[in-house]
Amino acid sequence: MILPSSFYDQDTIATARGLLGCSLVHAEGNETTTGMIVETEAYPRRDPAAHSFHGRTDANSVLFGPPGHAHLFFVYGMHWCMNVVTGTDEGERGAVFLRALEPVKGVPVMQERRGTHELRLLCSGPGRLTQALGITGEFNGVPLNSGPLRISSRRSVFGSHTVEESMIVQTTRVGIAKAREQPYRFYLKGNPHVSRKAGLAHRKISENGPEGI
Numbered sequence: 001m002i003l004p005s006s007f008y009d010q011d012t013i014a015t016a017r018g019l020l021g022c023s024l025v026h027a028e029g030n031e032t033t034t035g036m037i038v039e040t041e042a043y044p045r046r047d048p049a050a051h052s053f054h055g056r057t058d059a060n061s062v063l064f065g066p067p068g069h070a071h072l073f074f075v076y077g078m079h080w081c082m083n084v085v086t087g088t089d090e091g092e093r094g095a096v097f098l099r100a101l102e103p104v105k106g107v108p109v110m111q112e113r114r115g116t117h118e119l120r121l122l123c124s125g126p127g128r129l130t131q132a133l134g135i136t137g138e139f140n141g142v143p144l145n146s147g148p149l150r151i152s153s154r155r156s157v158f159g160s161h162t163v164e165e166s167m168i169v170q171t172t173r174v175g176i177a178k179a180r181e182q183p184y185r186f187y188l189k190g191n192p193h194v195s196r197k198a199g200l201a202h203r204k205i206s207e208n209g210p211e212g213i
Contacts, residue, residue: 001152002145008067008086012094015086016042016186021154021163024101026133028148031109033133035101035123037151039187039194041173044094045087047182051095062141063093070149071095072130072140079127080136084144084151099185101129102193109134125195163188 003022008015017040025034043050051060051073062071063085071083083095101123103110110122110132123129130136135149144151154163166189173185174196187194 001155003068003151003153005066005068005143005145008084008144009088010086011088012044012086012096013042013184015084015094016040016096016184017168019084019096019098019151020168020186020188023104023152024098024129024133025150025152026135026148027150028134031106031134033106033109034104035129035133036104037098037100038102038191039098039100040185041097041099042094042184042186043083043097044184047094047179047184051083063095065093065141067093068144070139070142070144072135072137074137075127080130081126082130082135082139097126098129099126100124100187100193100195101132102191103132106133120192122193124193 007018019037019040022037023034024037025032051063051071056064059073060071062069063083065085067085067087069085071085072080073083075081082098084098085093086096087093103119103122107119107122111117113134114122114128114132116122121128122132139149142149169187169189170183171185171187172183173180
């Protein structure tokens with residue numbers, strides 16, 4: 001049930017929508033932790049807010065490689081965040097930013113790492129989810145269809161998650177200064193683990209997304 005690399009070899013926006021309901025898994029022997037992806041943001045290659053916009057560097061070189069790999073980056077000197085490399089054309093890769101998960105497996109481990117027993121505070125944010133799952137910079141560049149860090153399909157061993165188009169909210173991105181007006185943020189409507197709801201700090205576009213996006 002692990003997503004094949006071909007899944008990521010498609011349009012970045014389509015991948016951001018398609019990852020909702022899938023499971024991010026960190027297999028650590030007896031301490032495997034899993035969360036269902038409930039919020040993503042798309043960053044196409046030519047997007048001014050994309051890490052790859054100004055060209056290749058040592059820090060973002062993973063974004064210019066094959067799709068289906070993890071890109072880890074450090075923010076505020078304290079948080080690891082995770083992108084998933086996407087796109088069909090080499091040199092024109094995009095990225096899907098993982099913003100929130102719903103805890104599924106290994107909750108006690110997540111609670112210990114996060115220092116809280118409140119479920120909503122475990123993975124409801126890009127820095128929280130990596131801390132909860134024990135994901136650090138050592139995973140930068142690893143493929144997501146093999147090894148300890150992987151993404152399983154909606155029909156995974158951890159349960160089947162049906163995601164209808166009516167369940168997907170599309171809105172503007174948050175926490176960025178450039179191209180914040182782009183409607184490239186997606187989340188599952190009504191899910192309590194989403195980092196921020198529409199209308200609190202940004203503009204809601206629609207529940208199904210504008211036609212063609």
